[in-house]
Amino acid sequence: MSEPFIYELGEPGRHGVDVPDVDVPETPIPAEFVREELPLPELSEADVVRHYVHLSQKNYAVDVGFYPLGSCTMKYNPKVNERMARLPGFVNLHPLQDPATVQGAMQLMYELQAMLAEIAGFDAVTLQPSAGAHGELTGVLIMRKAQIARGQGHRTKILVPDSAHGTNPATTTMSGLRVVELPSDKNGNVDLEALKRELDDDLVGLMITNPSTLGLFEQHIVEICELVHQAGGLVYGDGANLNAIMGIVRPGDLGIDVMHFNLHKTFSTPHGGGGPGSGPVGVTAELAPFLPGPIVDVDENGEYIWKWPEQSIGRVRSFHGNFGVIVRAYTYIRMHGAEGLRRVSEDAVLNANYMQARLQARGDYPIPYGHRTCMHEFVAQGKISGAAGVHALDVAKRLIDYGFHPPTMYFPLIVHEALMIEPTETESKETLDAFIEALTRIAEEARTDPDLLHTAPHLAPVRRLDEVRAARRPILTRTPPAHRATK
């Protein structure tokens, strides 16, 4: 049975808080603010606490179990990050305070800008964008403005590989530019011949994710960047997969001109359920004048100041970004140090290859690019031999019964029945093995009792939902039974 709605609980006269007697003269509340019928439930403190704790226990989270949601980097979020983000000296700041009174916060931002620039090989960084997608929009607007400054404002075309995240073409369209899709070759790289055909005077640039959403390192990345540059274009790097390469290779060194970081992915902020995020953008020296402003700089007296880049595209959000996420990312980087960040990426890649190799050896699920070493994630297919009617969706739903969060499904679009698995570096070998065992048992179930999968999940708080109907005709209100909960 589903959890009762809180408005359906309670008994008249029950209460959790005793309001003290008024010790000031009573003033009548204006009648327009008073409702006679306000069906608030009457509950004890214990009832309220239990209700919300029960609800929270129905949530799946990375603090509850394995969460191999590919491309999202659902790594463990160290609790020290939360401690730092809650320090009173950070929490009680106001963004309009005089800079002289917030030097510590500005120093943290300045140092994070510098650390991100160092990690990814850029000259300047803005911390303003609120998410990866927002960073993409910022980056493409920077590319466009830089080209207008070069006298190349007539250019309108952005190339996006077919393995890209949907935000890449969406960003292009929102920037008023035109998307041209590039096919991938049989090794999962960008098809170089297709790229060459699109290198003309209309090119703004290329958006590329490296490693790609297939979990593969683009083997021609340097050549690709050179080709785009020769055609007068710029290269945007989608940095969502930075967790695979930290301390090993720097996108800026490969020829990427501008890239977003997903602090909530790579640098560990809890981000299930849609937020909060932070999508700083790093750029080359050539693009630095176009960054959104203000960014933190330091003057000759060592004071931290707000500075507007000369040819800034303007603000992309209110104030200075999601400061709480910025503090968490700073803490995470300082806790790991340079050596530690490299180790993070090495272990993330090792874990993914371990899972890919074991799954491939079992042979239940095809792995279309399994002939290559993967990076921090890999893409399998929910197509089980001997179980024709079973789909990736059924496998994913059945995994819930085994206590796991399902992997990313049906993405990237170029892999049929995709199951994109990203273990991250924070999982033990035992957890990775348990997940492989669950996938193997599900493959057996698919062959012997496919309906068990078609009707899964069986053990979750809610059963299989009609996702199309939920999206098209959502029921967003619930009317409480009238006999309860009124005074």
Ligand SMILES: *Cc1c(COP(=O)(O)O)cnc(C)c1O
């Ligand atoms: C997550 C992701 C994005 C978008 O980032 P958000 O922070 O969710 O806006 C873009 N590209 C790829 C490859 C991603 O995985």
